[in-house]
Amino acid sequence: MSLYTSLCSSVLFPLHEALKKHSTVRVRKAMERSQWLGVDEIRQAQVKDLTRFLTDIGQHVPYYRTLFAALDFNPGQVTSLADLARLPLLDKPTIRANLDKMRAEDAEGLARFNTGGSSGEPLIFYIGSRRVSHDVAAKWRATRWWGVDIGDPEAVIWGSPIELGAQDKIRLIRDKLLRTHLIPAFEMSQEKLDGFVARIRQIRPKMLFGYPSALAHIASHAEKHGVAMNDLGIKVAFVTSERLYDYQRDKIQTVFGCPVANGYGGRDAGFIAHQCPEGAMHITAEDIIVEIVDKQGKPLPNGELGEIVVTHLATRDFPFIRYRTGDMGILSDKACACGRGLPLLEEIQGRTTDFVVARDGTVLHGLALIYVLRDLEGVDAFKITQDSLDKTSVQIVKTDAYRAESEQRIVAEFKKRLGDTVNVAIEYTDYIPKERSGKFRYVISHVKP
Ligand SMILES: [Zn+2]
Numbered sequence: 001m002s003l004y005t006s007l008c009s010s011v012l013f014p015l016h017e018a019l020k021k022h023s024t025v026r027v028r029k030a031m032e033r034s035q036w037l038g039v040d041e042i043r044q045a046q047v048k049d050l051t052r053f054l055t056d057i058g059q060h061v062p063y064y065r066t067l068f069a070a071l072d073f074n075p076g077q078v079t080s081l082a083d084l085a086r087l088p089l090l091d092k093p094t095i096r097a098n099l100d101k102m103r104a105e106d107a108e109g110l111a112r113f114n115t116g117g118s119s120g121e122p123l124i125f126y127i128g129s130r131r132v133s134h135d136v137a138a139k140w141r142a143t144r145w146w147g148v149d150i151g152d153p154e155a156v157i158w159g160s161p162i163e164l165g166a167q168d169k170i171r172l173i174r175d176k177l178l179r180t181h182l183i184p185a186f187e188m189s190q191e192k193l194d195g196f197v198a199r200i201r202q203i204r205p206k207m208l209f210g211y212p213s214a215l216a217h218i219a220s221h222a223e224k225h226g227v228a229m230n231d232l233g234i235k236v237a238f239v240t241s242e243r244l245y246d247y248q249r250d251k252i253q254t255v256f257g258c259p260v261a262n263g264y265g266g267r268d269a270g271f272i273a274h275q276c277p278e279g280a281m282h283i284t285a286e287d288i289i290v291e292i293v294d295k296q297g298k299p300l301p302n303g304e305l306g307e308i309v310v311t312h313l314a315t316r317d318f319p320f321i322r323y324r325t326g327d328m329g330i331l332s333d334k335a336c337a338c339g340r341g342l343p344l345l346e347e348i349q350g351r352t353t354d355f356v357v358a359r360d361g362t363v364l365h366g367l368a369l370i371y372v373l374r375d376l377e378g379v380d381a382f383k384i385t386q387d388s389l390d391k392t393s394v395q396i397v398k399t400d401a402y403r404a405e406s407e408q409r410i411v412a413e414f415k416k417r418l419g420d421t422v423n424v425a426i427e428y429t430d431y432i433p434k435e436r437s438g439k440f441r442y443v444i445s446h447v448k449p
Contacts, residue, residue: 008151008179017136035141035340042341043081046313050289051078053313054321059197061319063101081289082299087307089297090323092123099124107317113267123268128317135271135314138284139263142274145338146236146261148207154181155203157196157210157218163249178234181205185214193221197229204232208256210238213440216248219255230257238263242440243354245367249372264348269325270312273345280334282342287314290345291322292331302331308348321429328355340352356386357447359419366443372413378402383432386445392418395432 015081034042045303054075057064068075073086102303103110103126111128140150148154181203196218200208208215215237222229234256239248240263249260264281265272272288273281283290291299292306300339308329312320332346354366366384373382373394378401386392392414396402407426414424434440 001074004154004179005149005151009149013150018132022133022136024133024136024140027133028030028140031137031141031286032144032282035282035342037341039335039341042343043243046285046289047078047080049286049313050081050084050311051075053319054078056316057104057321060104060106060295060316062105063098064319064321066101079349083430084289084291084311084322085299087322089293090321092324095123095125101318102126104128104317117171118288125268126318127267128315130316131270131314131318134287138271138274141237141402142261142263142271143207143238145274145276146207146259148235151179153181153203153205154207154209155181155183155200155205157183157185157214159209180385185210185218188214188217190221193218194225197222197227200229201227201232206233206235208234208237208258210237210239211242211254211440212244212248212260213242214237216251219251223251223255225317229255232256234258236261240265241403243348244437245370262348264327264345266325269310269323270315271319272308272310272325273348276336276338276340278336278338280336280338281348282336282340283343283345285342290329290331290343292329303346304345305330308345345434354441354443354445356384356392356418356443356445357389357418359389359422364394364417366445368417369414370442372410372417376406376409378406381432382442384443386443386447389447390421391423393424393427395427395429397430397432 014025034045037045054064054068058068058075059065067073067087071086077083083276103361107126107128110128111132112126114122114124143149144438181199183199185196186191187210219229236258237252237256239252239259239260244260246263252258252260257427259277261277262275262281263271264274270288271284272290275281289311291309291311292302292304293299294306295308303327308327309320310320310325310326327348329348330346332344334344334346335341336344356364356366356369358364369384369392371394373379373384378399379396381397383395384392385395394410394414410426411424415422420422
């Protein structure tokens, strides 16, 4: 660690956080101890914290006070995590309809967030200082797993105009001190890409941070133009907010010469899980209880695929309890070779809308269609939209290497997977825009699995 990094990590950042009345440093230190506890000890601590959290909000948050009374739910009697299932799931429409009643009456200094949320649907909610401290501490702990600390130069490649709006003056000064360099990457034109590559070379970051699609795109561009990026001393590339595909991981690793660490979470749901160097996704169990539920909202046992639902224990000012993420995943019983007792999310399969449904009702991961296009020569970019059970459209940006017979091949392969009678419509275009949130999605299905 350089002298400047250690100054930032142990003096400047703690000072900044103390001034903002955040307990980030204390929380991070506590988390670095608790991550080594056994699975059972961690679960016991969760039950204790859950009881305290529910008791607190039952007293101070009008929405939950009313709800607990209506359900005859006594938070003091919670004895296991399974008791959570007695409370309803929380979705975005419910938050929208009860925004004011969901704030704790004694909350102070809440920050209002207006975000695309992890699903791209707009959501307004509030964040208190306790939550900020915990979310920042969880991220900080995860970077330290990879030998990177606050104060190490970081290049943040950001595709979302929404996130940029939160950049205020103080944030800019802080970023400068802590050597965080923001590279806004909404547009990925050839000239812009040249600029991003040059900027990263100039920053020589210890870590990269951004959407996997953006990092992979920049990596491909550097590779195509013969610009070496593996000599900059980059230790790790943190990716988040989108599904990480294997080919993106390979591309980023090869070109930047560093491992890729996947993170899962959002402004709304919190810092849910992060990959350790052994490759497992560890849940931030000190703060977040993850349940996997079926279509009816019933909790599923470990090992079964369902929707990821989170309860964030540091959200007493504006509670997120059994919050539906819209993402699909599996909880694992396995232990990680790194020795941390934090439970594992086995797989994040992507959003419920990443799945396509065949004519006969079979649910397929969008990858089944993505692979058809990825294997074809001359396809520069593409996007698949399942409009209905009977119609799927494909947008393609082609290059000169694209062959006329490729079109029949796509239609035939798609019909093989989706059904013979399905109409596969192909459209050629010059440019495929990203989602409003700035994320890129290869597959979108409007058919509910
Ligand atoms: Zn691990």
